[in-house]
Amino acid sequence: MILYRTTIINPISASKCQFFQDGAILIKNKKIVYCGNYKKFPNTKIFDYREKVIIPGFCDTHIHLPQFEVRGTFSGTKLLPWLKKYIWPEEAKFLNTNHAKKVSQKFYKDLIKNGTLNTLIWGTIHEKAVEIVFNTCPIRAIIGKVMMDQNSSKELLETTKKTIKITENLAKKYKQNFAVTPRFAPTCSFESMKQAAKIAKKYKTYIQTHINENKDEIKWVKKLFPKFKSYTEVYQKAALLTEKTILAHMIHFTQEELKIIKKTKTKITHCPTSNIALKSGRMPIEKLLQEKIPFAISTDVGAGPDTSMFDVMKAFIKIHKKHKKITPTESLYYATLAGAQILGWQKQTGNLIKGKSADLLILDTKAQKNDTANTILQKIMQKGKNYYDNIIYKTIFQGKEIYKK
Ligand SMILES: [Zn+2]
DSSP: OEEEEEEEEEEOSSSOEEEEEEEEEEEETTEEEEEEEOOOOTTOEEEEEEEEEEEEOEEEEEEEGGGGGGTTTTBTBOHHHHIIIIIHHHHHGGGSHHHHHHHHHHHHHHHHHTTEEEEEEEOOSOHHHHHHHHHTOOSEEEEEEEEOOSSOOGGGOOOHHHHHHHHHHHHHHHGGGEEEEEOOGGGSOHHHHHHHHHHHHHHTOEEEEEESOOHHHHHHHHHHOTTSSSHHHHHHHTTOOSTTEEEEEOOSOOHHHHHHHHHTTOEEEEOHHHHHHTTOOOOOHHHHHHTTOOEEEOOOTTTSSOSOHHHHHHHHHHHTTTTOOOOHHHHHHHHTHHHHHHTTOTTTSSSOOTTSBOOEEEESOOOOTTOOHHHHHHHHHHSOHHHHHHHEEEEEETTEEEEEO
16 A cells, blocks of 8 residues: 655535645555545555645546647647648548557657546547557547548548448447547538447447537538538437537537537537637637536647646636636646546546545645645646646556656
8 A cells, every 4th residue: 555645636526626735645456545634544655745736637538649749830720721731631641550659659658748647539530540549558548530531631531431340340349448430520421420320329439529619610511411400410410419429619509509418418528728729719618507518628639739738727717717717626627527527437537536546646846835726726827838847746547657757
């Protein structure tokens, strides 16, 4: 058994966060057996981290691994030209398995350094590359193979038959660690989306896609699917909206669409840094909160410029400032436990509760006498990227140290 004596910030819900100035976390067999005020336990190896702060590992519920090398490079361009001009050519490179391997290894190294231990990842269309993304993964992850059978670049265009076949192969192999991943309605035929939904149901996989991010994108969907009342209805009629579906963005929508999301128990992932970078607009979180629709926050790298969830938490508070006051501990909840909840992992991970996996971050900062959980997080977030790059002293995953500064 090992014991960390340290300051602990532990989100319990959006409005509740535990804070132990002189706290202790006891770990046995990869799991947390105690988290609270400091006390002694027999037969334990004690690590004195009173000059550090511990928080749960981050959960990033929307991130594109193949865009890692160009993250943040083309900010300012809007969604559709950005995709076609910069992103699709970058994803086409994943046909080369050496490239896929090199980028995957760099990506995971960076994620661990930034404290992300739970994640929902996008791969590319390529079967072999997606296998590599699975095989190189050192953390808890769900991974998807992108589907594109219309309106795509030449290099990324698949036949409906092929996109379904590869998706089914991978779903069968990885089951609950796989996400059926139609890129978004414009690049997917209705037939491919219907088949995708069937595969997800058969193999009990997750489903992930994008929705209502940009106004030109929404106009395009209206033109392509004139029979349907809304973008959300396209996915609903394809049977893609389930309680294991995670939709990214959901910025511009009608009340009618929100009703469908609620009825189907679909989950939302909100990407504030990406929305700022591509000038997509502000997601009205107050409407989601009012309807009690579960959501988490995520990086959306490469539109989001950085894999650091501190960067996302800071942007999350800032983008909603005029509409809703969000506290630092609330933003930590959306970057950790809320993510685990929308993925159905809340019993295993997401915060530092007895019985959960010991997935935690030891931060290289010291709590001052009058500090609270909010002031500690606030001081970290005030700083920028260079500071976030160095704030994590150690990353602990399932009780094991997987990164040290
Ligand atoms: Zn995305």
